[in-house]
Amino acid sequence: MSENKASVGNREIGTKSDCYVEMELLSSGGIQLELKSKVASLFGKSITKLVNDILAFYKVDNAHIYLEDKGAVDFVLAARIEAAIRQLKKTDKEYLLPQLKENKLPTKKDIFRISRLYLPGNTPKLMLNAGIHKPNGLILDLEDAVSPNKKYEARFIVRNALRNLNFYGAERMVRINQGDMGLEDLRFIVPHYANLILIPKCESKEDIIRVDDEIQKLKKQFSIENDIWLMPIIESAKGVLNAYDIASASKNISSMAIGLEDYTADLGVQRTDEATESFFARNMLVTAARAASIQAIDSVFSDVSNMEALALNVQKSKGLGFDGMGCIHPRQIRVIHENFAPTVKEIDKAKRIYLAFLEAKEKGLGVVSLGTKMIDAPVVKRAETTIRIAEETGILEKNWRSE
Template identity: 40%
Template structure:
């Protein structure tokens, strides 16, 4: 019988701060890690230890893990290893981890949100130093910048980045996918403690109400008191027409924003050359 296996991450020319991981099923023998890395002499033992500790914490006692490292930091290693193990079908269904509430200050409702820097949710190299650029907010994007086949890996990468990286004073936003896929995003990223959720292509208050209920339920299960705000994105004529009702549908909404490319396309306005 062929053993189950799963892969995640990227390697090759132009790839930085990432790794390619393969996790294969083993019946016994513990967790074996084969590592290829330019920093093997300095960090090889630490990488192997992190992988073993993580998989054991996730309930996996035996596995063969192959890693081709391209300078990945611990948050990326954690995300890629878990993604590969889940793709292999070696872990239980996702469950809400018992995590402590983030120790950074909660975001204020009326804070400035003048500038927002978008970061592709499945590329760690853009996340590492994102806090240095001084934007009011950082948007970790799970929607347009992520290929459909990589949504699962991007969710875990974004969640680990929020938990493990220092983004400075920037407000940490996550743009989820359009519902219902966005609800899967929330299940993974809310326990990491983002400040705000961007909801794309909103056309009806019921969409925001569903996101609000999901966030409220998860925060209650976590036992957290910190707020997580919502910013709907209006990207169609109908969304603009419903803007007032969308804005006032729940207390968690702090602002509206417009997706200009999709809105102009929906209105039939020619794009700029």
């Protein structure tokens, strides 16, 4: 493309809920819009109005625009048109559709993050209904899931999704790129009320501090009062050995994850379902997370067709002390939730411990006992966590004490 031409979007076979835009700035002739859409008879006028509104906002008076619509919703159309214009005109002005009120809600540091679903940041069709599968978090991914030549335009999709996508109550997460590109990503994320930012390939506390400092600057600049949590991802041998330094680098870290595809590649070994090659790393990550009082999040399971192997993997993950794991397909969410959930036996034991604790507290006793066993504070805390998970996942009624 020349300096006066730009193209953005997707037009490959199978593309849905997206569009492809070619734009050329002209010296005269006004606005020439060539719209190709199967729904032009129904939505042609509204699409044309949106395009003209954005062009007017950026003071583009003369241009030829070829717009191939594949069923894109307004926030996708707006993102594509804006990305094309801003490749051609140097400006920091943003064309923003009104933000959904629920997309400004904050989250707490210790909310459940049992499942988090990765969504490629430049593929809107995978975003639109992802929340109906009820993951705890939706990750709009600007890193590995986006090809290098699409990363710039993906920022506009992710920004607009943060504002206008229905997350169905899931935590709004974004994985940024590494290094300076990741710092630039933040400008498209922080002002638009992301709840949590994943920082990839962390190897030292400095990786966290750089991102955290930039977030605080942007929060101040845009008057964002909500907390923005951080989830470092450990993906190398060096990162594993520095896990505690990373986990304790900022008070804004809520959780820490491990990425086993890159970690095993760094070791020069194959990743297996048995996961013996990653036992040390996963154990280190859980230990570091516990020492820093944050959540430990396990890696994604890459075989989306093998639910039995996934279930076994989740059970191992739970046994190691992880609080959740990533997923790359909606069908994995239910299996992850079911296998991280406490068993009936675990719930019954937790209830007995918790009730014994309450009874001792009411009687003013300094020692809690259950039968012939003494119960100390960490055991009570674990029981409380088990009950809370059971309540939140619907296994245990929240009014169980009155039954």
